[in-house]
Amino acid sequence: MDFKNRFSSHWRNLTQMLIIMKLTAVLLFLISFEGFSTETHAQNVSLNLKNVSLKKVFKEIQKQTGNNFLYAVELLEKAEKVNLVVQNASLQEVMNKSLQNTALTYSIAERTIVIKSIVSEREVEAQAPPIFNLVTGKVTDDQGQPLAGATILVKGAGKGTKTDANGSFSIDVAPNSTFVISYVGFENTTIEIRNQTTISVQLKPAIGVSDQVVVIGYGTQNKKDLTGSVSTVAAEKLNQGINQSVSHALQGQAAGVTVIQNSGEPGAGVEIRIRGAGSINDNSPLYVVDGIIGGIGSLNPSDIESMTVLKDAASAAIYGARGANGVVIVTTKKGKRNQKPTVSYNSSFGNQSVWKMPSSLDATQRNLIHKEALTNDMVPGTETIWNYYNNPANAVTRTDWFKEVFKTSTISNHNVSVQGGGEKSNYLFSLGYLDNNGVVLGTNFKRYNVRFNSQQEIFENLTLGENVSIVQSNSKTAEIRGGYDGVLSAALFNMRNTPVWADQANAIYGTPTGDFPNPVASLNARDNKSFGTELRGNVYLEYKLHNLVTFKSDFGYNANNGKNTGFQAIAVGGGRGLENKNSLNESRYNSSTWIWNNTASVDKRIGSHHISGLAGMSAESYLWEGLNGGTAYDFTNESRALRYYNNAGSFPNHVTSGADDNTLQSYFGRIGYGYADKYLFAANFRADGSSKFGPTNRWGYFPSVSGGWRISKENFFAGLSSVVSDFKLRGSWGQLGNDKIPNYQYYTTVSGVGSPTLNGNAYIAVAQDRLANANIKWEVTTQTDIGIDASFLNDQFTLTADYFNKLTTDILVQVPLVASLGVGSAPFRNAGDVSNKGFDLGLTYRNNKNAFKYSITANAASVTNKLNSFGIAGSKDIYAANYKNTDVGRIAEGEPLGHFYVYNAVGIFQTQAEVNAYTKSGNKIQPDAVAGDVKFEDRNGDGVISASDRFNAGNSFPTLTGSLSFNGEYKGFDVSMLWVGSQGNKIFNGLKLGGVFMQGTGYNNSPEILNRWTSTNHSTTVPRVTINDPNNNRQFSTLYLEDGSFARLKYLTLGYTFDKKVTGDKISKLRLYLTMQNLITLTKYTGYDPEVGAEGSFGNNLYGLDKGTYPISKAFIIGVNFNF
């Protein structure tokens, strides 16, 4: 077969077809002259051309911007040669200039610049009648600035003109003509001419034209006008693969925004921290979705259009209250005006598995270690404990618990959306489905999302719009982290000679010998489910008065309903907690929030002055109600259909219920002033009243100011413009508030405290178990930020860098009380101050010039955190983050929040002589130690090892967090990847207790223990094995701390987009892709996963306390994007 010939003939046909298609396209463009949606690219052009043909000009522009030109050759041949000198001008500017003295105009669509005659051929045919009036006019932009080079076309007359440098034009037209006025970047405007001879036209900027518009608090702003520190992430930049939540999708995308995955558990939350931790309490940022404050946990990531992170005080100040930890603004996708209905279908499917399979000692190794420990402990041979190890049946390895617990599972995600719009309205409807089966046996998370939004211009200048979303989520969770019931600890600590099943036919599990349950039995028997439905929506009315003031009233409502049920079936032989009784606990809750924002805003350019302002008020109300049914027991039938209280045999508890509510009322304003786009200034003020504080301290007042200087706009900078395209210096100062404490803290309450058994029955009991502080007030963060935004070499390089200094004062903290006050929880108090200083840096390099287009982005951030003072006389330390009833973290003056506070293990005593030589005033410092035991540092030099020898042994916060992403495309192929990582943080590996330090004969150990100290193996990190542990080797010391630095390839995606020539006109996009999530993890950390979230009752400040984290899974996903 002559393949080559066939191929080439096909190829010829295809080429011919393409040429025809091209011409058809040209015709289509020409016919639909008015209807072009245009799009500018942020690409600037510098030219120095004298007396050249337009063709040459276009070639040069093509070279610099990557835009293609489409034109009929004859058109250009008629045109005269031009002179063109521009420096770093926008594409529109250059195009307008080059066509200034021609009868040509242009439009930009999909990176293609189409050159047309002002008078289209069709219109030439329909010649106009021969009576003319001279009409003169002026075309300006929405700010009243003249537009030079705007095209005025007389509809049906086959003629037209352009405006001069002052935006003026004149043309002879027949009466009753229609002008169509167009200018790139603005909406086309149609004006009917009756008898007027002068007209004035103001063009509206086209919606969605510029990708430089940034969503900010209660409005938008051009990126070039920003004076605060703001990061934006567009939808296409969000993390690829299947993201369980919007937060997951944000990881690594913005400098200074740290996304901490607590757990890889399906449905588990993610924490976002912006610029460190200011508060001892809740440090999560404020989330705003489509203008309404509310959580983002349930949002479907594929509904996101863009996310903006407000990092500094000046940007967040408009949200005053609760903006102290930064603000994440999420904008969902919307339909566009004049858009034909477009259907997008995205579907992906994959499987996931644990990125690293942990291991534990097999039965033989366990025997070796445990017998050695018994020998070291001098347990007499007569004690029965030896029998277990001497029984050969117990030396047989029957199970690898980790392989029983961690399974490869499937994950899938499907989204479909329809969007479109007419002249005065637009809409979008989307459906989403996520099914995430966790890597731990039986765990699952399913979510269904429905979203609808639309916008209608119901009268002139009056727009009505709404967003509605309904989310339903179901999850089945496992006991992952429980101190004793946790299946991951159980997998490590259970003996491997125990079989999963003792008698599978009769459903009898292999019974563990220790305190832990059989993890498979636990996963099978515990049916913990949660179910939630969320309805969220907002409706708004926007009115523009005299094209000057925009009023907006926006009402949002959010209702949540949910229930959690935990049923525990009897698992015969399953061990701890599983054998005896079945039980059911069911709780239900509903919550609702409404929020009403009203704003009036102005944005006006007068000459070189740009003035903007905003005034508004907001009211917000939250109510939660919950009911807990208590635990019921003794179900005679465990069938799923009967897992309700009605079928319980006994019900010894009371039902409890309660409610929680709060309100917030705010007034705010912003003024902005810019001169010549060069000098920028903004000021914000917000007053917030919170129901969480008593009447006298209720109101907080939060001001901010910021300024910017676009040095690159200065004349003296012109010489550098070929290298530095844009350079802006920013500075800001502002104050923000934080009221994230539980409600009603200024009241003393008498509340339910369990129920004692009196006269044989449960008795209702109450107590005043909490002290109040009537004087608590707002926690205030004052932040100063200095930053630069710069771009170089025609925007090939862009750089954003910020230094910030945050000082949080009057921190709200629960200083622990002495127990002799007899209350369960300490009152909140306004204590001293915490400082966070650091920088964030974002750097992007793009290359769009060649067929291989790519960009590389690097983000890095560093924060240094310190508790400057406690501010409460006599208080100096708060101990935090309890693990197995012992604190491992501390909050102390002069130290970073949340450092580990443990003993300093300085080595292993190699000989008894070393023990004997470790003395103070002739007395042994560790009298109970023998060779092989841990040597602890006597830091206070008092000759004994006691609690006061603990020290700041390392920070749980990284010194540096960062990410690196790469995106490239070549002829339909695309590749993208993202690396995220942290450096310099410590993790407390809790599973070393039991894993490496013996906790008793009931516990298996991790393989690391094989490197224990013996008389022949002089280990320096793992002490001798001992259960009695007279030297307390197992007490929390630096031996538990590990370097938590890691780098993880969050995703790697390979995609191919089919050419339109192949897919045809009906299909606008067809892309297939393969994504690998968490493919590579580089870390020295030996625990399950280096991404360990927060723990501890004192806020979320102590990260990195690893109690056996649900590891993040590695996934291979294939998917398709299909638009038509």
Added chain:
Amino acid sequence: MNTIKQNISIFMMLVFLASCNKDFLDKQPHEFTDAVFWKTSEQAESALAGAYTPLQDEEALGGEEWCAIEAFGDNGYMQDPYGDYVAMAEFRATQNNEGDLSHNSYVSYYKTIKRSTDVLNYVPTITMDATQKKRILGEANFLKSFAYYELAIRYGGLPIYDSKNPAASLVRKTEAETWAEIEKGLKEATTQLAWDHEEGRPGLGAAWGMLAKVYGYEKKWADAKTAAETVITSGKHSLSTNYADVFSIEHAHDTEILFGLGARLDEYPITPVLMLPNNVWGGTHPEPMGEGWRLVSATNAFYAAYQAGDLRKAATVAKRGVDVITYNGSTDVLIAPNNKSEIVCVKYNAPYKDKYVGWAAGLNVPALRYADILLIATEAIMNLNGGGPGTTSGVAAAATHFNKVRQRAGLAAIAAPTFANLMYERRMELAFEGGDRHFDLVRWGLAASVYNSLPAEGSYKPARTYTQATNRLLPYPQKQIDNSNGSIKQNPGYLGPK
């Protein structure tokens, strides 16, 4: 259009003004505030119940600490590797960094103290039935003193809670002041309580009985005798016929129990499981494994100390390979291979005889028994007749009370019991009931001589060195010293602020 514009402008103005409602920011908690509480008799009862609740916490009365304290004496040892607690029980600790048993029980007892004090402060202002009010105040007084007592025998002088003066909680009173406070509450209770009482609540018997015990600690022997004999002569209390019955659900109403912590199935307390080995039959009979907590077990030495014929032995302990017990429907020789010693404490096993019924088996905790009061009366009479600790002579006057206890145990009466006889009875009668053995030896000044001469037993009960000056009190919980920033001082002989 203009009308629309105007209307909209007006609407916007209204919107701006609309939520300027003054009350908008006032949110009341959905629980009683102090301002509306303390008004009715029902509220008084539920607040009193609030004072009972902490006693059933996992580490409090009948809980882990209450069981583990037996390891301080010579009856038992800790089976679980609670290193810091074991160090204290072996008199090796230099501080009390034990954050679980020791610290949590301390916290629980203080919650009872605070809540009882609140009841005593507020209930007098409530208009209600006078008898009911008296009983409520009496119970609150008893609970407060009981909780102080449990802490005082462990730690010595204590901060005395005063709702009007929070600073009082930051300073420890002297031991004498603390005992005076305990005594005061109990004396008041004796004027407020009645002999008849509900299960789980103290009656007059408990108030007088507890007072007798407190006088014993204070060595006020005449007062102790009077208080104890008030109970004895009341005719309201008597010993249960069989010793073993006292620790069964069926006999929860026996008048021998002066004060017991009420239990209900599947809730609290969890005393039975704390003593149960996790593998009773060693695989020879079906049984739910991994369920017995075996926190504390008995020593071989304790088992060997029983006199022949003492019926309390089988009710208290069982020896591996020797004794037959009934558990989970099987009756057989005990195996319990995971027990470090050969001896298991079976005192609280009764609920598990037919079937294992979970951690909280519904068995009440005997906090104060009539037998204890008979022995306190015996001790008081001995001391008043020259027969205190260190003496060897018999005191015939003490025989009546003494022999009631002894004879129920199936042992022959002693005409003139000696102090050594009393020591034996108290040890065997009250073993594994909250550490009486240890606290008795300490208050008698005999701990050093008993403990220091004991040889090591296995790897679980090493030879110990007890020093009266230091070890008569436990080291004060370090976290409390820390949280007070050192205004709470450490006990003598331990590291910390003095």
